[in-house]
Amino acid sequence: MIDHKKLAKNIDFSRLLSLKEYLSNHPNIRINPIFALLELCSLSSGFDSQKLHDFKLRIDFFEQLPFKHFKNFRYDFYSDFLVIKDLSKMQVNRLEAVDQVVKNSYCTLLKIRSIAIKNLSKNKAESNINELSNWMINDLNIFRGAEYKLALNIFGGNTEFRKMIGLDSKPKDIKKKIWGSSWDMFHSKFSANGFRLSQILERNIYPFFLTSDANLFKIFQNLTLEIIKDGRDEFVSSFIMTSDSNFPHYEETFFESNSEKLLNLFVERRNNEYSFNEEKVNELILDLEIQNGIVV
Numbered sequence: 001m002i003d004h005k006k007l008a009k010n011i012d013f014s015r016l017l018s019l020k021e022y023l024s025n026h027p028n029i030r031i032n033p034i035f036a037l038l039e040l041c042s043l044s045s046g047f048d049s050q051k052l053h054d055f056k057l058r059i060d061f062f063e064q065l066p067f068k069h070f071k072n073f074r075y076d077f078y079s080d081f082l083v084i085k086d087l088s089k090m091q092v093n094r095l096e097a098v099d100q101v102v103k104n105s106y107c108t109l110l111k112i113r114s115i116a117i118k119n120l121s122k123n124k125a126e127s128n129i130n131e132l133s134n135w136m137i138n139d140l141n142i143f144r145g146a147e148y149k150l151a152l153n154i155f156g157g158n159t160e161f162r163k164m165i166g167l168d169s170k171p172k173d174i175k176k177k178i179w180g181s182s183w184d185m186f187h188s189k190f191s192a193n194g195f196r197l198s199q200i201l202e203r204n205i206y207p208f209f210l211t212s213d214a215n216l217f218k219i220f221q222n223l224t225l226e227i228i229k230d231g232r233d234e235f236v237s238s239f240i241m242t243s244d245s246n247f248p249h250y251e252e253t254f255f256e257s258n259s260e261k262l263l264n265l266f267v268e269r270r271n272n273e274y275s276f277n278e279e280k281v282n283e284l285i286l287d288l289e290i291q292n293g294i295v296v
Contacts (some may be wrong), residue, residue: 016062017071024067031063038098100276104140105182108147108279110288111135113165113178116154117292125249128155129258133265139284141267142274146185149219156247161215168175175294184213188220 023029037055050291062070067077115128132151136143153161167176191209210215 006281018072019064020067023063029058032232050250086166090104100278100281101189102182102186103278103281103285104142104144105147105185106179107140107179107285107288108136108291109150110131110285111140112147112151112154112175113167114288115151115292116162116167120155121248122157125157125247126251126254129213133262137265137269140281141277143269146219152247153218155249157249158247164215171295174292175289184211184216185219188216198237247263 032092037052039054040051053201080219110208112132115131117130127152131146132155133143133148136148150161150164154167163177164181166174169177188209188211209220
């Protein structure tokens with residue numbers, strides 16, 4: 001949790017000065033922090049609009065203030081910045097769409113963890129991944145590709161991925177860890193999806209995503225966007241993911257049969273229109289948090 005307004009402390013001014021100097025020397029570079037701000041201002045039931053509003057205004061002020069004044073601290077945000085934007089009118093449907101993506105991801109990661117804590121032995125690998133896919137189809141009502149690939153690794157015996165769902169975390173840290181992984185996946189998906197970002201931001205962009213998280217990189221490294229079919233919601237896209245078979249817990253024949261199963265599933269559901277049921281997802285989350293020993 002990051003405080004805002006006059007409660008904000010421990011600010012690293014050296015980094016702010018370096019960023020401001022760089023931007024002043026490269027006027028063609030613009031920053032758009034909206035997705036990062038959404039994560040900072042997220043709540044279990046949506047977003048803190050007041051905090052989001054405050055952060056956005058400060059970043060606007062940061063961009064507009066000349067560097068020579070900024071580096072000498074010759075300014076006061078409260079008296080110098082004339083507020084002319086009303087972010088209370090920010091399109092609510094955009095925030096709701098982001099919220100549903102992150103909630104679905106969080107819910108799926110909780111399900112992966114609830115399966116994992118029961119049994120991660122080699123003889124349960126295939127039944128574990130099948131249980132997850134059936135749950136996504138029948139309960140969540142949307143198939144989450146990146147989360148499925150993470151589960152393939154966890155159930156398949158690649159232990160380095162355990163930390164993404166807090167399998168070895170202390171009880172008080174589990175929820176924070178899984179929410180963090182959910183947001184990491186959100187940023188990865190949208191930073192790599194120029195087609196959707198161009199629609200959302202209403203301008204042509206050519207994004208790329210940088211991360212120092214090796215596990216997160218492995219989840220998304222072999223991902224190609226195919227404009228095959230989109231659901232009713234503008235944030236839904238179809239991805240093709242390829243993967244090696246370096247999973248010690250699966251038999252060699254598993255991937256051939258599993259790939260055929262997923263392809264048939266895609267064909268069967270190709271005309272389905274997805275509608276986010278927030279009440280149902282919230283109920284799933286509550287139940288899964290209890291299963292995972294998360295105390296609210």
